[in-house]
Amino acid sequence: MPKPYPQEFREDVVRVARNRGPGVTVEQVAADFGVHAMTLWKWMRRADIDDGVKPGTTSQESAELREARRRIKLLEQENEVLRRAAAYLSQANLPKRIYPLVKELAGDGVPVTVACRVLKLARQPYYRWLDEPVCDATLEAAYRAHTLFAAHRDDPEFGYRFLADEARDAGAGMADRTAWRICRDNQWWSVFGKKRGRTKKAPVHDDLVNRAFTATGPNQLWLTDITEHATGEGKLYLCAVKDVFSNRIVGYSIDAQMKSRLAVTALHNAVARRQDVAGCILHSDRGSQFRSRKFVQALGRHQMTGSIGRVGAAGDNAAMESFFSLLQKNVLDRRTWATREELRIAIVTWIERTYHRRRRQTALGRLTPVEYETVMTTPAFQAA
CATH class of the missing domain: 3.30.420.10 (Ribonuclease H-like superfamily/Ribonuclease H)
Structure with a gap:
């Protein structure tokens, strides 16, 4: 199935059709741009609706409706995560760990991305836990990293000492030296601090053509x-x-x-x-x-x-x-x-x-x- 024409190309063809000279038909404009006349008529009708010339649902309204439906579905999933998390953590006989809950939600159709975002978890440690359940020490280290990352994401100007303070307030006890080690390993530095390591240069490719502007077929x-x-x-x-x-x-x-x-x-x-x-x-x-x-x-x-x-x-x-x-x-x-x-x-x-x-x-x-x-x-x- 062929892909649709680019939006910018459609708009350009419609502009030319609207500004065509006397005696020039829409069919002639369509032939000049290599599109079917009926396709151009549809593009022009859609453009008239978007510009308010003709009644109908505009492209922006259709996009907003699709986005609203997507957002409603996402909110329903997030609400389900919060509801299940409250019920899960209220059971005294179960360990207070979140990864099993994320796994249960995934089995019920809630995407892991949504569950981890609502529960403020990183996905990579969760997937590692699925492959090999971690011990308590590793889980505690991951929780510390999660807490430090959340603090760094909210306040990227904080250094590791301030991040350690934020982590301790969130219940993840650790020494400043531990916070420094975690931040060093993950490159979570303050935006105001000195640059760490080498500065990455803009990506540059080699010259693969060497002025030989020839090709034996299209798309080469x-x-x-x-x-x-x-x-x-x-x-x-x-x-x-x-x-x-x-x-x-x-x-x-x-x-x-x-x-x-x-x-x-x-x-x-x-x-x-x-x-x-x-x-x-x-x-x-x-x-x-x-x-x-x-x-x-x-x-x-x-x-x-x-x-x-x-x-x-x-x-x-x-x-x-x-x-x-x-x-x-x-x-x-x-x-x-x-x-x-x-x-x-x-x-x-x-x-x-x-x-x-x-x-x-x-x-x-x-x-x-x-x-x-x-x-x-x-x-x-x-x-x-």
Whole structure:
């Protein structure tokens, strides 16, 4: 089953359809963006409902309703945990230990995550207890660690002496030296204290491309970069992802701010449209957005491999720079843009209508990127 189109892509198509010129039909706009006309009509109807033009349940209201139902279920589970805990601890003939209760609740359908959160327990020691029930000494040490962690989480500026005071008030007796040892082992230091150990550097990948911008099939090598352009309302930033095989822009994201979220969203949009991306190499420059923890984690979730060029070497990502050069000449520098919305519509229209489906490229045998993928790949690899 194909994945749904990215939300940002839907909004862009609706913008273009709403701002289409005289004589341009919705069906023509749908064909330019490679979607079915009925699908575009549904997107426009949903957008009218969200904007209050037509009656109906908005997307936000639907999301709020789903969140409310999820929250109600979660509250019911938390209430069940508290009710069972009160009954469990009131029985004098049972040991005052919580892990057996968590196990009983899990057997009754209450997630371990919910039970541990309500009872203020860490899950990892619980799972270790399931594998091998611990002795009293180990359990007492775990309880001390739980208490210190709870105090550190509530007041991260406290040092180990203050944390020990908080733990003793909570009933976990220990010496200051014991609290220091536990905090040292778990790296629970005060945010105002001196740095401990080596400072971790931002993750940086090796250059796996070495300016060899070639690929024998789709989803083998992608390139990405960020460009900006000024409007009357301020700058607008575009992060695009390009498949070297067909030179197609498989994903992009446009925003008023150049944060790591811009690069992560562009990557997610590309994966949503291409799907089978495991093992794909994504090459970029050394921008902070592409070295951020969120972006590296996104690559890991999609089983992709990162690649980064050298410092100050624009040629290491020349194939992506050539696309931005075309965009600069054909769209950005053609006129003065009063609003970000106006420029956004122009960018997505040129990418989806002109660059993908009308601009023939010599490197592709005088075919467009969409035509080249249709001819050179099987339907299973074609874009959504």
